[in-house]
Amino acid sequence: MKRAGIFGLITGILFFSCGQIQYANIDMPPKRVKLIKDFGEDASKMILKELKKELKTALKTKGSVGAIDVCSKKALEITQEVAEEIGDIEIKRTSFKYRNPKNRPDRYETEALSFFEKTLRETGKIPPYYIQKINGEYRYYKPLKVQGVCLTCHGDPKSMDPRVVEKLRQLYPEDKATGYKLGDFRGVIRVTIPEDVIKKSCL
Numbered sequence: 345m346k347r348a349g350i351f352g353l354i355t356g357i358l359f360f361s362c363g364q365i366q367y368a369n370i371d372m373p374p375k376r377v378k379l380i381k382d383f384g385e386d387a388s389k390m391i392l393k394e395l396k397k398e399l400k401t402a403l404k405t406k407g408s409v410g411a412i413d414v415c416s417k418k419a420l421e422i423t424q425e426v427a428e429e430i431g432d433i434e435i436k437r438t439s440f441k442y443r444n445p446k447n448r449p450d451r452y453e454t455e456a457l458s459f460f461e462k463t464l465r466e467t468g469k470i471p472p473y474y475i476q477k478i479n480g481e482y483r484y485y486k487p488l489k490v491q492g493v494c495l496t497c498h499g500d501p502k503s504m505d506p507r508v509v510e511k512l513r514q515l516y517p518e519d520k521a522t523g524y525k526l527g528d529f530r531g532v533i534r535v536t537i538p539e540d541v542i543k544k545s546c547l
């Protein structure tokens with residue numbers, strides 16, 4: 345206990361005195377970091393663009409309740425399609441407070457989500473990315489912030505349309521993804537890139 349306390353203190357001093365946040369779970373040459381970042385950003389932007397386009401059309405033509413169907417039936421499908429289009433990569437959306445149990449974080453995603461939350465607590469800012477290297481692959485994580493439109497389905501149930509709340513309750517009886525406020529850290533997009541792809545591009 346005492347030892348853990350001293351260890352924590354030293355880690356804290358090191359963290360603050362160096363003022364340096366480690367954005368990856370290993371040391372990497374800057375060139376490699378840049379390549380992974382570019383790859384991850386491109387893929388996440390593509391997926392965000394597709395999801396937003398779909399959501400906007402659905403909200404306009406079907407209203408909030410109808411748009412839930414689009415999110416629940418199409419989000420995973422769209423994610424898969426974008427990954428296949430780019431090729432060789434995997435994309436997943438995950439969060440500590442997930443709505444669909446299929447989006448539950450695994451061990452490594454839990455570590456990444458904790459990094460974002462811890463850094464936000466300590467610096468007041470959501471860090472722009474996180475990279476992990478695990479068994480022959482890189483994982484790039486892009487954080488997602490809650491915007492106005494998200495509150496329609498992820499806000500405080502008391503101020504949401506009761507029909508939306510009811511529909512969500514039916515589809516996701518164990519929904520954890522409500523109660524968010526504007527600007528909150530919502531979760532991440534994870535882009536997995538095989539090490540070979542990065543190595544090839546480094547040549």
Ligand code: HEC
Nearest residue numbers: 411412415416419437442443444447493494496497521531
């Ligand atoms: C019309 C309702 C609706 C709106 C608006 C909406 N979402 Fe969602 N969101 C959902 C549904 C439904 C799911 C579950 C999707 C599934 O089953 O894969 C979901 C899932 C997610 C997930 C995956 C993790 C999880 O909880 O399962 C993230 C991340 C997410 N939403 C972020 C956002 C963000 C950020 C916005 C705003 C830009 C937003 N959502 C707007 C309905 C919505």
